[in-house]
Amino acid sequence: MEGAATIHVDINCDLGEGFGVYRLGPDERLLKVVSSANVACGFHAGDPSIMRRTVGTARDCGAAVGAHPGYLDLVGFGRREMRVAPDEVEDMVIYQVGALAAMARAEGVRLAHVKAHGALYNQAARDPALAEALARAVAAVDRELILVGLPGSEILRAGLAAGLQVASEVFADRGYLADGRLAPRGGPGALVTDPVEVARRALLMVQEGKVVAVTGEEVAVKADTICVHGDSPGAAESAAALRSALEGAGLEVAPMRAPAAPAGGDA
Amino acid sequence: MEGAATIHVDINCDLGEGFGVYRLGPDERLLKVVSSANVACGFHAGDPSIMRRTVGTARDCGAAVGAHPGYLDLVGFGRREMRVAPDEVEDMVIYQVGALAAMARAEGVRLAHVKAHGALYNQAARDPALAEALARAVAAVDRELILVGLPGSEILRAGLAAGLQVASEVFADRGYLADGRLAPRGGPGALVTDPVEVARRALLMVQEGKVVAVTGEEVAVKADTICVHGDSPGAAESAAALRSALEGAGLEVAPMRAPAAPAGGDA
Amino acid sequence: MEGAATIHVDINCDLGEGFGVYRLGPDERLLKVVSSANVACGFHAGDPSIMRRTVGTARDCGAAVGAHPGYLDLVGFGRREMRVAPDEVEDMVIYQVGALAAMARAEGVRLAHVKAHGALYNQAARDPALAEALARAVAAVDRELILVGLPGSEILRAGLAAGLQVASEVFADRGYLADGRLAPRGGPGALVTDPVEVARRALLMVQEGKVVAVTGEEVAVKADTICVHGDSPGAAESAAALRSALEGAGLEVAPMRAPAAPAGGDA
């Protein structure tokens, strides 16, 4: 039959961010909604047993599993910027991705993607040397891994240069500046809380590749995967509403890389 | 052709046991002497960058690389016994071995073996549940890995039961009890310091499969690999002397598994 | 004047057991009910900022503040037994109590007591060398600190021998064995969940100095302070019910040491 092919989009969420006796976010419920799980690897959050359980639950829910490496800063949850040499970033990412890859293997899962966490994600988005270190690390562990980053970021550029597949990530619940960056938290329009508006923005980003900035301009964005936040109140309900809205509009929510087509590229 | 086949024996040493700015032992010199390196994996010692450098140096020196996982106890160097549930031991070993395996891959090396460190090694030697957890972890990461343990220990038993190759480890510079266990440190004959005597004992263990206990009895031991200690004064010189003595007696010092025969078993 | 003097009893609870972004237990609500707060000191839980907030809230609620030192085992929450040398236990307790004492000073509070956490508490209860190390540490920091322990434990014995005031701790929601020890978790009668029964047991322990063992015998216990658990569901409500029952029976719930009488001893 003629007609447009189905548009695929991924919904990703940071998961497994507990540590020891601590828990963070409704992981089990989120894993029933998202298509990709970014699993913390023990540095900013996560411990070996939580990693393993999270991978197993993701597998049971049909979500793709990716690594979510961060700075070695548990008390700051990896959100504090640090001046780390690129070589050290490379090594610590190899370490974390390798640890999770082994845990995934133990659960019969192959890692699909890598998304850096918190301050590492933000610093690598704008610092070419860190972005290249991140890409080198991912390529060293497994050249099939998809590297996730902000559209226009150094991470995507470095990933492509390293021969990796990349995925462009958008945030439906965050405001954007006219230059495509996220509006700083605390500023006007930084957070979008109305679920209907979140869904509307998500559709505009996925279907038409654009978002309206807080200052009114239309900004072009590529939306391979939509990030939902697991640690806000009502996170699981919001994520479910977003998924329903996307599917109601005829989109297919699926991991960045379909298991049956490992070489395919949505980035 | 007539004549006995060459006897192979491995010399292993714990390496890469620094952390951050700290260094422990003359790694570069030891790596020129030993045939197998047990590389610390970040829990009792080691950090990602030290792990990577150690793997690279081992590769350049022709030494086989193995993982040396331990308890998460940096301040105690993994030497303090802990009551850790077997499932947690399994997960933390998967984590550490996986992290090192990725680092090895980044350096073009495939891990050859796993030897637990310190208190984990000692507890798993006598506790079947811990030994089985250790063996399950190793098998989950890579079924080709050789599991190293004391002769007669639960580690070797559990490794064989899990379908792994195992290697029996001896200590030429330590005294033995009549039942085959190591003489407790601090007791009479616990340490052998004379290099000539160390070499003599090593040869007896490798060539004849026996050692003389501190109480005079002959004890049967299987010696696939001889452990040398890297943190004692003169460690590199002692290790070199031991290797010379072994080679002088016609033995071949080589990794537990020769690179060209990955499926071979010396255990 | 005729008439019985008012009986005082303390209610203590472990608090401030979050870390970084993690939270554990309804601290604010519990602090309105208990008379003594055992504040985690950063080793098994707690970080400097959480410690400070917890001390400040306890002060505002009129609760006495004590230190709750534990093993350096965040991932195991200090609940895993470890073989630590007594000298190391002494030093790590001085470190933790000193850190919290400084935090308390910054908030205008003087530490009142010390109660070891988890595995350290349990091991020191039965091991004289650890108990003496704990008592030496407390005495080294401040000889006015009250040392809390199980009735009949090595901790109380060592505290008295070191010239410290001690407080005998009971658990109204736990079953007891005929020898005065707690019934092992998982066994019959180990947990008492009915609030009415918990209050009844508490009154019997405080007013008559006895508890009925799971096997029916009456066991003598000294009850200077009753521990309530902050991490069970409904913890704040249970604690409030217990306090109401105690006060309804004419007892005064107050810290182990009244601020106005620092040299007084209820132990």
Next chain:
Amino acid sequence: MEGAATIHVDINCDLGEGFGVYRLGPDERLLKVVSSANVACGFHAGDPSIMRRTVGTARDCGAAVGAHPGYLDLVGFGRREMRVAPDEVEDMVIYQVGALAAMARAEGVRLAHVKAHGALYNQAARDPALAEALARAVAAVDRELILVGLPGSEILRAGLAAGLQVASEVFADRGYLADGRLAPRGGPGALVTDPVEVARRALLMVQEGKVVAVTGEEVAVKADTICVHGDSPGAAESAAALRSALEGAGLEVAPMRAPAAPAGGDA
């Protein structure tokens, strides 16, 4: 009698920077030469037992003991700049100084000074908010503590504003820029290695309050205390040579605050 009063100057050194089995620097020999020990407090280096031993040895050698708090970054030795909120800096400094103060009390010593370590020292030198957080922390623990910082730094300014005594620190083995800052490592003249030249520079700084910049200008510096580095090769010998040169020129090498005159101010 008329005539110049004896000039006092302090020599300080970072000490106790090992961790667990690791050692850094010849502490015992350095403690025979310096007059003030900056003792690591467990975050960037140091553990409770090393802290205690270092304090005890310093006491036996007659050196004053100060706290050397740093970022919680053992793998980076506290040298990596981090973006930490001022309130968190304040709390983590209270924690560390309090822990060492308790350890000192256990060894019969009262802390004399506080000098921040590494990246915290550098960032607080130029960031008023961090410097004020540092000064608040020190004042909260003990108002008699001397706060050490670079001449002209925000640390000294904030310390004075908080009512603390401050001490101005110079580096005889480092080059200076014309604006009084240290010449960046790696640049021309950044390091002075000739012991005779180091001593000459130290005398000029202490006696005449000036140093010659790498570009030739004379720069005014206040020299209450001279820092010697413990981790360079020959550190103990260099420090001894410096002390000899200072004493040979008639200066008295003594702690920043003489034990007999706790209210005295050399800052």
